[in-house]
Amino acid sequence: MPSTSKTLYYTSCALLTSISVGLMGYAMSREWVRLSMDCSREEINLFNGSATITLELFNGNLNRVFCPTFGEITQFSVIPKLAEMGVTALVLYALVVMLLALCLLFSAGTILISLYNSVSNPYETYFGPVGVYTCSSISTCLSIVVLIIYVVNVNLTTMAEDLVQDFSGPVDLRNKTAEMLLGYYLVIPYTVLSLCAMAIIYMYNNAAYRHRREQQRPTEDSPKEIMMF
Template sequence: MPSKRKSLMFASASFFSICSFVIICLVLATKKWVSSTISFTSETANTTMLLTYGLFEGQWSATVVHGIAIPETSFQVEDLMNNSTVKSFSIVIIILLVLSLLSSFLSAGFTCYNAVSNPYQTFLGPVGAYTWNSISGICIFLTLILFAVNVEANELSVQLALKTSSPPSRPYRLSNSYGYSYWIMLLIVLLNAATIIIIVFYQKARYSKRKEQERPMESAPKDGILF
C-alpha cells in the first residue's frame, strides 16, 4: 500500500487531470472561441457583420446601411469551409484536442492508480504521468497557436462571412476578439504543469527520505559494521 503522503499527492494530481479533461470537453462543446466584426463597403451598400463561432458551430448577424438589421442566424463552420488550407488547419486542431483529451484521461487514470497502489512497472508510475501530461500540454499549446494563425493569417472569419450572406466584396475592416473557450485552454496547460510539479515534489521528497535512511550506515564506524 502507498504511504499517506503519496496517496494525498497523487490524488491531488488526479483531481487536476480530471479538471483538465472536463475543460477540454467544454472547449470542444462551446462556440465562444472568437468574435469577429467585419465591415464591408461598396458603392451601393455598407454592411457590418458580427460572427461568433467555435470549431463546429457559430452564429452571425449583420447590419446594412441605414440600420437595416439581419437577425442572428446559426451556421455550421465546416459547411462554409471551401479553402483547403483553412479546412486542414481545423482538422489538425480537432485532432490535437482529441489527443489532449485522451492524454488527460490517461493521466487521471495513472495518477489515480498510483494513489491507491505501488505499480511495479516504471511507466505505470510517475513516468507515465509525466508523459501524458506533457503530451496534453503540448497539444493544447499547439492548438492555441494554430487557431490564432487560422483566424488571423488565413482570414477564417472573412471566409465564413463571405459564405453566409454574400455581403459586398472588399475592401473591408476586420476586428477579432477571442472568447473564453479559447483563453480557458491556458488553464489546461497550467493544470498539466501543476500535475507534473506535484509528482516532481513527491519524487524529490522520496529521494530525500531514502538518502536520510542510508546516511546512518554511511557514517557508522567501520569496526561496528564488521561486527
C-alpha cells in the same frame, strides 16, 4: 499498499487533472472568437455595413448589417462549411479539434495512472510516475499548440472573409478584428493545471528520494571498522 502521503499526492494529481478535463469540456462548448469586418457592395465601394462572425468550436453564426442586405443572422456548422470553401482554414481548424481530443485522451491517461498509483506500488514504468509525466507533458504541449494554431487561423488566414463572402456573395471587406472569447481562454487554465499535476508528482518523488537517502545515511556514515563486522 502505498503510503498515506503517496495516496494523497497521486489522488491530488488525479483531482487536478479531472478539473482540467472539466474545464476543457466546458471550453469546447463555449464561444471561442468573435470576428468583425466592415462591409461594402463591390459596385458602390461605401463601407457602411458590417459583418460579425461568432464561432464556437463546432457551430457559428454570422450577423450581417447592410452586407449586402439590411440585416440577417445565419447559423452554420463550422467544419462542414469550411470543407465547402477551401483547404487551409479547414486543415488548421480540423487540426485544432483533433489536438483538443488528444488533450482529453492524454488527460484521461494521467487520471487513470494517478488513481492506479494511489492504490498500488507499480514499478518505475509507464504505469508509475513516468506515465504521469508523459501524459501530462503531452497534454500541456498540445494545448499550447492549440492556442497558437487557433490564433494563426483566425488572424492570418482568410477564413473569416471567405465565410462572409460564401453567405453574402461578392462584397468588399476590410478592417477585420478578432476578439478571443471564453472558450479560447479556458484552454490556458487547462494548461496550468496539467503542469500543476506534474509538479505534484515531482514533489512527491523528490520527497520520497530524500526520505530514502536519509534512511541510508546512518549506514553510509558508519566507521569502516564497524561495517567490517
